[in-house]
Amino acid sequence: MDKRAEVMAAHERFYAAFEALDYDRMAAAWAQRETDVCTHPGWEALFGWEEIRQSWRAIFANTPYMRFEATDVRLEIWEDVARVSCVENIFQVFEGANLHSRVACTNLFVRTEAGWRITLHHGSPIATAQQLTQPEEDEPLN
């Protein structure tokens, strides 16, 4: 399996664990280091596996159902580090209502002795419209 396929498999294991609301699978997807970082949408960043794992326990305890569809997946791989950016399209059922939300996501993976593991997850809510009007045309400067 090439590096790209290995990283994408690690990415998919992370989301499969999230959908399954399965703490053990989520733990297995992480590097579990003191330098791990996890920023859930709207949250402060959590630093270190100990804090991060507690957040997954809390989230899984409070989430009855969740489905992900990742779109706009973009990958960059260096030697032992890889970045995957994506949009998380999240489908939830909450008190009988279907909710769809979109989260802009940065995931970083490191190659460990056991394979690629996630070491940073940063998700941020996407507002329905960009906050500033972007110029249609722009003079190229450089």
Next chain:
Amino acid sequence: MDKRAEVMAAHERFYAAFEALDYDRMAAAWAQRETDVCTHPGWEALFGWEEIRQSWRAIFANTPYMRFEATDVRLEIWEDVARVSCVENIFQVFEGANLHSRVACTNLFVRTEAGWRITLHHGSPIATAQQLTQPEEDEPLN
């Protein structure tokens, strides 16, 4: 200068350009590659320098005053890639009122021939309270 100091200098150049609302300095802080990623708080991710530079033009055109104080700065450096996480404490003046907001931030830097440059910026608004009750606060790890 050691690697850590080099990366922190690149980090400070990025925020100095942001505070100065200076497009040329901001452009000089970036790697300017097609794989660059920038997610402003509440926005979709922007991919590639062309899209990203237009966003800085729009932001600078719409921002009269902005000051940053970075706290909780955490650094990890690999061979030619480095991550800096921080909280951006943002002070703005808007229609005569002082505004303070906090943004959880992930910045990635790559080592180019010209030195360390930012290649990913991801900022997300921090809500005043965490969305789920967390078991307990943790001391910073480093």
